[in-house]
Structures are given as structure tokens and as C-alpha cells.
Amino acid sequence: MSIVLIGVNHKSAPVEVRELLAFSDEACTEGLRTLVDGDVLREGLIVSTCNRVEVVAATAIGQSKEGADRVTNFLSNSRNLPLTLFDKHLYNHNDSEAVTHLFRVASSLDSMVVGEPQVLGQVRRAYSLALEAGTAGRVLNRLIHHTFHVAKRVRSETGIAANAVSLSYMAVELGKKIFDSLAGQTVMLVGAGEMAELSARHLVNAGASRLLIANRSEEAARHLVQEFGGEIVDFDRMAPHLAQADFVICSTGASEYVVTESLVREAIEHRRNRPVCFIDMSVPRNVDPAIGKMPNIFVFDIDDLESVVSSNIREREREAERAELIVQSEVMQFQQSLRAMDIGPAMGALRQKMQGIARTELGRQRGRLGSLTPEQELAIEALLIATVNKISHPVLTQMRRSFEASDAETLQSLRDVFGIDE
């Protein structure tokens, strides 16, 4: 039994190739039924997203090479694509490499934006399609469940998805750093640019309770009020409202400072030094950077946000290194469990067969033994069972050994000798 994984992703292939190889849901179930032939390819699964097309298959023992060829041909046939067109973009992983790859994909370590949460759902979808097509069996079931377990572990034990990596979400992140919780905070929008709107949406979703909107054009402000609720305030007499705001998000088209030092000085008089966070998303800037020097006032312009984003990306990468270690150890565990699982039934069958023989023979000769005490009867049975167990023990040991050495030939001949076909 071995696992092969063949496919392309955003690193190995350009979008022109990926889109040609992509599977729709229906194509997926249909394709899986033709892919799995029950001979070489025992089980199959297709992960098809905008960033990757990958086929995971379980092959018969010692047939991984043949299996890989069949999968490649399957891709070419089912997509009506000459092999030469995508051959050089394909990667081909076997066994532990294939398992590692799938674990990394589901844990979002192989994604364009490391830590993005969608990919796990896509793997889940691929699995349910395989279940639908009836092509997920013993090996893939176990593999996928282990994959989910790894993805969950990576998510909860590392900070791989902890910090925001989008500009508009930064406001929430900075807010949490300064105010701890956004619940009950007042947000003021100065200007109604698209970025500001997006940030405001995130802030409101994160619990900000009050929204003030100051805009030159009443109409745009009204549009925002319709969407989020909130109050429209006078753009030209901002100071009293500024005093109430914990967050000020600024994005106007103005070419000079809209939030000036004197305006803020006036506003913070009434705030009793409670902190304020200014986020300036406009270029040219609308918030006088000198304000940032005042105590308890934090000003971030678009460059600052960018630098936080890149610091967060670095942080994610640091966390990704730890995630890789988790993946490695889980791959080892999975391989072990797979090994135990694979040899298990054969060994069980052998043991049962031998003990069965012993019991049948005892039954046949029982009449000749005359009357026995229950103890004696048990002793005879124990004697027979112990004997056959002792005889089969070296055989079982040899089976395990050749299995671990991936010696399919010996394994098969042992099965043949004892007539086990599970």
C-alpha cells in the first residue's frame, strides 16, 4: 500500500496551466470513478482550488510507480490536455512526502498567504466529493482524518493565523493593542474613502458601538449611515466630536491636513488623556504627523500600516517554522499507524486461522478423551492454543519485519503459504 500525490500549485505552475487542469465538483466525482480502477489505484481524491490541482491516490503494494503514471495519464485524458503541456509543472510525491505535502496544504503552510483559513475547507470539500464518488477507502479515510487533526493542531498551537495581514484589518489589530477590546468604543470616520469604509466595517464587526461620520458631501455620509448606522457630524466643526472618538479613521481627498494639531489639542482637553488612535489612510496625508508626539495619541499613516502588516507576515513565518515541526512529527505518527493498520488484518487472519484449526481438531477428538473435569478441558484447549501460537509467532514476526522493510514479495509469499487473503 502506498500513497501518491501528483499535482500543480501556484508555485509550480502559472495560472494558465492551473485553470486548464481545474476540476469542477461534478468533474471531480466523475473523474474519481474513472481514476480508481481497483487494481493499481485503490482509492482517490482530488483537491482542486484556484491555487492548486492535486490528485491523492492510494495504490496497491509496490505499485506506486505505475500508479503515478496512471494518475498523470488520467489528468491528461480527463482534461483533454496533452501531457507535454503540463508535464514540467507537475510534482510527484510518494508516501511520507505525499503525506507531508497534504498536511502542509491543509495547515495552510503551502498557501500563497500563509495561515489563510480557506484551504482547510477546500480539502474538506474534496474529501466529501471523494466520499460521494465512493473512492475514499481505508487509507484515505485515515489520511484525511489525520490531516484535519494536524490542521487543527497547527492552528491552535501556533500563531500562524493570529495576526492580521490586510491593511483594512490593521485598525482592529491596533485597537486591540491599545484598548484591549473594541467593545463600546466610538469610531469616527473623516471622509468616506473605500479603505476607511472597509476598516470601519471591521471595527464595527469587532464590537465598536458608535460610529460618527464627518464628510464634506452629505450624500456619501448618508450612504454610509444606511449601511452601518451611525451619526452624521459637521465636517467643519469637528473638535467636539473628535473628543468623543477613540478611533479616528481618515481618508479624504484633501491635499492638506484635515486633522490639525490645534484641532486635536482642543479635542483632547475634554478627553482627560484617554488614548486616541488616528489612522490616516489618505495620500497625501490628512492627519498632521506632529500629533503623534502628544501623549496618549497614536497616529498611523498608510506606510506605518504597511510596516505592521509586514511585521505580522514575518511573525507568521516564524510561527510557520514551528508548524513545520508539528507536521513532521505528525507524518511520522501517521506512517506508523498506517503500517500497523495495513499489516493488522493479515496477522489477525493468520492467528485466527491457526487457532481455528486447533479448536476444530480438538472438537473432532473430544469424544475419544472420555469424561474430563472442566479444569482438564480448559488445560487441553490452552495447550493447543499455546502450541499454535508458538508456531505462528516467528511467522508473524517475519511478516512484520518484511512489511517494515516494504518487502512486498516475502509478505505475499507468506500469505500464500498460509492461505490468507484478506
Add this chain to the structure above:
Amino acid sequence: MRSLLLAVLAAYVVAAIHSILAFMNKRRSLQRVSDWALAAGFVLHTAALIADWVLDGHYPLFFPRETLSFLAWTLVATYALVVYRYRARALGSFILPLVCLLTFIALAFRSGTEATTATGLSATWLFPVHTTLLFFAYAAFFVVFVASVMYLLQERELKLKTFGAVFHRLPSLTTVNEIATTSAVTGLTLLTIGIATGMLWSSARDGRLWHNDPKEIFAALTWLLYLVLIIYRSTARWRGRKAAWMGVAGFALVLCTFFGARLMGGYHVFG
């Protein structure tokens, strides 16, 4: 008793190491190890202090060895309270190493040279009250100090917009500000009652409230500084940076108070 304190030290070291690792790796499982080790250490430590008290017949706060061990104990108790209230486990990475150090030094002091000078002092119930209150005040001021440092570190990063590894690992500005304020109020309250009981005790002994010894002077200065800090904080004029600097400066005075007597002599002969 030494072997018991050794076990305490071992538990604290485990707790401190796991707390630091958890701080760096942000792993909850490591934090759990730290919590359990700390709880075990604290229980053993409490047992050790009680045993000390019973066996030696005096409140275990006379000799350097005892004071350091007791201080470590109060720090752990205070840390537990802060974690319970604010879930700010990052504090552990700063407090627990100090706890280990104090316990270690307490162990390193050889007992034996300690004569019987203690007996006379412990006659009154005021002694345990006076000292215990002050030790918890010290611990509270240390929490103010750590929270203030956390505030300054983060405020600096936010102002300069250089977000390093610390940024993602410390509690928010509001949280550390609150921890500092609450701890300062608690510390000052304890200090006030501590000083008052000290005066009461002193006047009962020799009729004098004040001996002008270094420890008393520093304690008075400390008291004044934290009073100013709290007044400023409550009127909200001094939120944030300046208040945080004051929390740091205040702790320098606390250190002077704690070590004052040892270095400069005076009426308070013991640690």
C-alpha cells in the same frame, strides 16, 4: 526544612522556564505546565513557611534567608491574583525568574549563625501584621513596576511604529495601565496600614512613633511618591507614559526601602 525549600525552588524553576517558553512560543500547553508547577511550588512553600514558624517559634521574617523566601512567596501570591483578575500571564516571564532568584539566595544563606535575637521581637502580634502587610506592598509595587515597563515598551513601539517580537506577546496598553493602577492603589493601602501598625508597635515598645532611621525615611518617601502617582492617575492628568515612568522610579525607592536598613543601619536591624 532545606529539602522542602529545595523542592519549592525546583517547582519555581520549572514554572519560570515554562512561563518564558510559553511567552516566546505562545503555547497554551506550556503555560499549563507552568501554572501547575507554580501551584505545587506555592503549596509547598506555604507549608515550608508554616513549618518554619512552628519549629523556630517565631514568625519567619527575621533573617535574610527568611525575608527573601517570604518575599518570593508574596510575589507568587500576588502574581496569582493578577493572573486571576487580568489573565495577563506575560507577567510571569518577568516575575517568576525573580521568584526563583530570591528562593535560591534564601537557600544559599547558611542557617546557624542566627542567634536568639528574634525572640524578643516576636512577642507581639503586631510584628507579623506589620511585616506581612509591607511585604505584600513590596510585591504590589513590583507588579506596578513590571506593568509600567510593559507599558513603556509597547508605547515606544507604537509611537516609533517598529513592531518587534514583544509587540505580539504583551497585554494591551489599557490592560497594563489598569494592572499598574490597581496594583498601585493596593500597594499604597497596604503600605499605609503597614506603616501605621509599625508606628503603633514602636510606640508600644518605647513610646516613640518615629526613629528617623533610613528604612523609615525611604518608606515615607515611597508612600508619598505612590500617593502622588495615584492622585495624578485618578484625576487622569497623568495617564500613560509619565505615570509609567513614575511606576518605574517608585520601584527604585522601594528597593532603597527594602535594602536601606541593611546598608545604612538604624533601628530596623533586620531585612
